[in-house]
Structures are given as C-alpha cells and as structure tokens.
Amino acid sequence: MDVATTAAQLSQAQALQTSQQLALAAVKDAAAQQQAVVQLVTGNVQSAPPPGVGTVIDVTA
Structure with a gap:
C-alpha cells in the first residue's frame, strides 16, 4: 500500500x-425539537383553562 492510497x-x-x-447533530436537534413540542403540548393540555376562559395560544410561530 503506497502513501497516496493511505492518504x-x-x-x-x-x-x-x-x-x-x-x-x-441533526438527530439530536430533531429529538430536542420533538421533546420541546411534547412539553409544549402536554403543558398546554394540563394547564388548559375551562372552555371560553383564557387566551388563544398561537402555535404557528
């Protein structure tokens, strides 16, 4: 095996x-984004006010 092949x-x-x-890195980033979405959704579900109370949350940003 010559030097050029090795290089x-x-x-x-x-x-x-x-x-x-x-x-x-891309997989870790995607996992972090997914975890953030899960926390956002579950947080919103757990702390949701009764119907007709509170403000609209814009999740499109």
Whole structure:
C-alpha cells in the first residue's frame, strides 16, 4: 500500500466521520425539537383553562 492510497483512505475516513457527526447533530436537534413540542403540548393540555376562559395560544410561530 503506497502513501497516496493511505492518504486517500484517511481523507475518506475523515470525511465519513464528519458526515456521521453532522448526522448525529441533526438527530439530536430533531429529538430536542420533538421533546420541546411534547412539553409544549402536554403543558398546554394540563394547564388548559375551562372552555371560553383564557387566551388563544398561537402555535404557528
């Protein structure tokens, strides 16, 4: 195995590692967003006032 082949394989491995790290970060971000939505929804359900009382919550923002 020559130096060029070794360098190319190392570069490819580093690129793959970077890609995996980015994918992991994306998964963690998605999980955090999902958890935030769950907390928002369950919080709103648990603390909902009786019908006709309170304010409208805009969840489109």
